[in-house]
Amino acid sequence: EVQLVESGGGLVQPGRSLRLSCTGSGFTFGDYAMSWARQAPGKGLEWVGFVRSRAYGGTTEYAASVRGRFSVSRDDYKSIAYLQLNSLETEDTAVYYCTRALTVDGAKYYFDHWGQGILVTVSS
Amino acid sequence: DIQMTQSPSTLSASVGDRVTITCRASQSISGWLAWYQQKPGKPPKFLIYKASDLESGVPSRFSGSGSGTEFTLTISSLQPDDFATYYCQHYNSFPLTFGGGTKVEIK
Numbered sequence: 448e449v450q451l452v453e454s455g456g457g458l459v460q461p462g463r464s465l466r467l468s469c470t471g472s473g474f475t476f477g478d479y480a481m482s483w484a485r486q487a488p489g490k491g492l493e494w495v496g497f498v499r500s501r502a503y504g505g506t507t508e509y510a511a512s513v514r515g516r517f518s519v520s521r522d523d524y525k526s527i528a529y530l531q532l533n534s535l536e537t538e539d540t541a542v543y544y545c546t547r548a549l550t551v552d553g554a555k556y557y558f559d560h561w562g563q564g565i566l567v568t569v570s571s
Numbered sequence: 572d573i574q575m576t577q578s579p580s581t582l583s584a585s586v587g588d589r590v591t592i593t594c595r596a597s598q599s600i601s602g603w604l605a606w607y608q609q610k611p612g613k614p615p616k617f618l619i620y621k622a623s624d625l626e627s628g629v630p631s632r633f634s635g636s637g638s639g640t641e642f643t644l645t646i647s648s649l650q651p652d653d654f655a656t657y658y659c660q661h662y663n664s665f666p667l668t669f670g671g672g673t674k675v676e677i678k
Contacts, residue, residue, distance in 0.1 A: 484669075492607075492615065492658055492669040508665040511572070544614055557605040557662045559626065561614035 449473040449560045451545045456565035459535055467530040469545030469562060477501060477523035480548035480556055483530045485541035486564070495543070496530060503553045513539075535569045542566050573597050573661055577670035583678040590646040592673045594659035599639045603663040606635055606644050609672075610655045618657075619644065649675070 455467040469481065482497040496519040497508040507519050518531045528545060543565055546558035574597040584590050594604065602622040607615035617626050619635040622642055632647045646653055654677055659670040 482667075491672045492609075492660075494660075494667040494669065497665070497667075510666050549620075555603050555662050556667070557617070557620050557660065558607075558615075559617045559620075561616075564614050 449547065451547060451560055451562035453543065453545050453562045453565035456543065456567045458568045458570065460571050461535060461537055461569055463535055464531070464533045465535065465567060467532065467543055467545075467565060467567070469528040469530075471526045471528070471547065474547070476526035480550060481519070481521060481528035482546045482548045482556070482558060483519060483528075483543060484546060484558070484561075485539075485543045485567075487538075487541040490541075493541075497548065497556065498528065499553070503550075532567065535567075537569050540567060540569045572666055573600060573663060573668055575659055575661055575668050575670040577657075577659060577673050579673060580671065581674045581676060583676050584649050585678045586649055586651060588649045588678075590649050590653075590675060592644045592657055592659075592675075594637075594642045594644070594670050596640045596642075596661055596663075600661045600663035602638045603661055604635070604637070604642050605660045605662060606633075607658045607660065608653075608655045609658065615658065646675075 450472045452470045480499045483495040498519045516534045520529045545562040547560040548556040549559045550556045576595045604622045606619040609615040623635045656672045656674045
């Protein structure tokens with residue numbers, strides 16, 4: 448059974464940093480792209496960032512709202528994907544979800560499994 | 572960036588009703604569209620990919636259609652477990668974007 452478990456969330460002051468981790472199990476982690484999405488309280492889903500599998504270069508993509516502040520990385524040996532959140536703003540308060548991304552051709556990706564999510568609250 | 576617009580934002584329906592949700596893309600995305608279901612306090616659940624292909628295990632009362640810029644999610648006979656919020660998401664290119672969601676509530 449595929450499982451994704453997020454950790455590292457919590458309360459942080461504006462301008463500070465936080466690193467989220469997503470531990471995957473039940474599948475060959477290194478074969479899949481991994482992604483992060485978020486959901487502000489009472490709002491819809493927003494895609495945040497993405498890292499391709501090593502087979503597709505391990506490169507990353509970001510939403511404009513977080514580019515330059517957030518970064519996604521992966522450690523395939525530990526089966527962990529990371530989301531580094533820097534220069535946090537109150538508008539970054541949200542539940543952050545880790546997702547596994549499926550592709551047919553290495554260019555088109557959608558999300559077939561989601562973690563339970565972890566809350567990040569940015570407040571002074 | 573490609574914008575995704577869902578309608579309606581809220582839909583009131585009864586058990587047994589046929590329900591249709593529309594998702595429009597600001598430019599053509601061919602058939603690169605996924606649908607998700609989310610219940611309160613839970614992560615989204617993947618339903619459909621490539622506009623009309625049902626994920627394994629998803630009940631056959633769910634179906635998707637469309638291509639280009641207009642897509643629909645249909646629930647042929649609404650069941651109690653289907654009351655939830657539904658999101659479309661394009662994956663034609665980066666950045667990936669979700670629609671604003673459609674809440675299906677009990678009439």
